[in-house]
Amino acid sequence: MVDGVRDGRTVEGEVLEFEGFVKAELAGFTRFAGVLSGDRQLAHDILIDALLVASGRWADIASMCNPAAYVRRIIVTTFLADHRKTARRRTFPSSHSDLPDAGRPDATGQVENRQLLDGLLRQLPRQQRTAVVLRYYLDYDDASIAEAMATSAGGVRSNISRALAALRVTPDILQLKEDH
Amino acid sequence: MITTHDLRDALADLERYAPPEADVLAELDRRRRTRRRPPLWSTGLLAAAAVVAIVGVGASAFQHTSAPAAPAVISPAATTQSPATTTTTAPSSSDPSQIQERQAGERSAEQQAQQAAQSAEKGAETAAAQAAAAAATCTRAQSSPQLTVKGHLDATRIAKVSSACARAYGAEAGYTAQWVQTTVGALYGQVTGRPQRGTTPVIAVQIQGTLTAGGQNGDTEALLLVLPLDDSLPTGGQSTGDPIDLSALGVVHHI
Numbered sequence: 368m369v370d371g372v373r374d375g376r377t378v379e380g381e382v383l384e385f386e387g388f389v390k391a392e393l394a395g396f397t398r399f400a401g402v403l404s405g406d407r408q409l410a411h412d413i414l415i416d417a418l419l420v421a422s423g424r425w426a427d428i429a430s431m432c433n434p435a436a437y438v439r440r441i442i443v444t445t446f447l448a449d450h451r452k453t454a455r456r457r458t459f460p461s462s463h464s465d466l467p468d469a470g471r472p473d474a475t476g477q478v479e480n481r482q483l484l485d486g487l488l489r490q491l492p493r494q495q496r497t498a499v500v501l502r503y504y505l506d507y508d509d510a511s512i513a514e515a516m517a518t519s520a521g522g523v524r525s526n527i528s529r530a531l532a533a534l535r536v537t538p539d540i541l542q543l544k545e546d547h
Numbered sequence: 548m549i550t551t552h553d554l555r556d557a558l559a560d561l562e563r564y565a566p567p568e569a570d571v572l573a574e575l576d577r578r579r580r581t582r583r584r585p586p587l588w589s590t591g592l593l594a595a596a597a598v599v600a601i602v603g604v605g606a607s608a609f610q611h612t613s614a615p616a617a618p619a620v621i622s623p624a625a626t627t628q629s630p631a632t633t634t635t636t637a638p639s640s641s642d643p644s645q646i647q648e649r650q651a652g653e654r655s656a657e658q659q660a661q662q663a664a665q666s667a668e669k670g671a672e673t674a675a676a677q678a679a680a681a682a683a684t685c686t687r688a689q690s691s692p693q694l695t696v697k698g699h700l701d702a703t704r705i706a707k708v709s710s711a712c713a714r715a716y717g718a719e720a721g722y723t724a725q726w727v728q729t730t731v732g733a734l735y736g737q738v739t740g741r742p743q744r745g746t747t748p749v750i751a752v753q754i755q756g757t758l759t760a761g762g763q764n765g766d767t768e769a770l771l772l773v774l775p776l777d778d779s780l781p782t783g784g785q786s787t788g789d790p791i792d793l794s795a796l797g798v799v800h801h802i
Contacts, residue, residue: 389572389575390572393568393571393572394568397565397566397567397568397571398562398565400565400566401561401562401563401564401565401566402558402559402561402562402564402565404564405561405564406564407564407565407566408566410564410565410566411566411570411571411574414566414571415571415574415575415578418571418575419575419578419579422579484549484553484554484557485557485560485561488557488558488561499554499558500558503551503554503555503558504555504558504559531551531554534549534554535549
């Protein structure tokens with residue numbers, strides 16, 4: 368905690384410097400970028416780019432009541448833009464069950480569920496993944512997600528609905544249920 | 548059955564992909580410093596351009612704010628003026644002599660503003676020319692002598708180059724000059740804050756003080772010269788900006 372920042376919100380009458388703000392909020396930003404991207408290097412890149420953008424607009428951002436929320440919004444837009452730029456050259460590992468010689472996953476623990484969900488989350492379109500992260504990681508409501516993603520509340524609901532449907536009907540999950 | 552609780556747990560588990568904070572801070576600091584470090588001549592040119600812009604805006608604002616709120620009345624004498632002046636001519640009196648006097652005053656103010664803008668523009672051109680001249684002088688000083696004598700560095704020749712460049716950039720009395728033998732990679736790694744490749748040996752000379760010539764406005768703290776020891780690198784490497792820590796590169800020699 369530094370002067371001028373309380374839970375990501377500015378405190379009236381205190382001068383909020385960019386360096387102090389970053390030190391106070393960086394831990395949360397790094398975790399958010401990691402969850403959003405699912406890739407440490409990509410998280411590093413988008414976070415740097417987003418913070419550089421924020422530093423350039425800091426005079427305006429510092430006067431906001433919740434600068435941290437605005438910076439998270441920049442992280443989101445940077446992630447979406449970066450994904451668009453690099454989607455064609457970025458490769459992702461396939462899930463274990465896609466490999467012909469892979470054994471079937473052990474369905475007795477939550478670790479396996481998380482691994483499956485991790486893989487399924489990677490397969491989601493970027494808009495759906497972002498909406499899911501904002502809803503179930505940051506507990507944003509529809510309006511906040513819509514603002515962060517520069518879309519409509521209806522679009523947010525649609526993205527989350529499709530994402531949840533994809534996460535639940537994937538063959539891996541059905542296989543899991545059959546194993547039980 | 549996968550529940551939203553499982554989904555929340557899975558998302559929280561993805562925090563393992565969070566990049567190290569120290570790496571982010573270091574990279575952010577390096578990128579911000581790189582952005583802030585101005586290229587050669589940029590400080591003087593920016594200052595001159597700002598003066599031109601301010602004078603231009605000031606002249607424009609003077610024209611607009613000189614118009615009173617009353618409806619404009621175009622006098623016969625105003626037909627020879629430019630459209631911009633005509634639209635802002637609003638005499639408060641119908642006395643022809645007063646109208647002409649006011650119009651003469653406005654023309655005079657406009658001419659003064661134009662002269663100020665032209666003067667500032669000339670100032671910018673002069674600053675650019677001074678910067679080019681200083682860079683050329685310093686480059687010549689670097690390219691003239693061989694820095695080694697029978698395979699050994701000649702500190703006297705390094706000092707001569709340093710003095711010539713300090714004079715070219717108008718270093719005020721009391722400036723300090725230091726040099727260190729290093730490699731291109733180590734030097735640019737120190738400048739940029741990120742590891743760089745390059746094993747070509749060079750001499751890095753840093754002049755710290757107030758630089759008042761060559762396009763510098765006295766705010767500059769350091770002039771960095773890169774003197775190659777062979778023909779593999781071009782001469783003339785020089786930049787102004789924040790000082791760097793030469794001691795991190797090797798044994799520092801004071802001039």
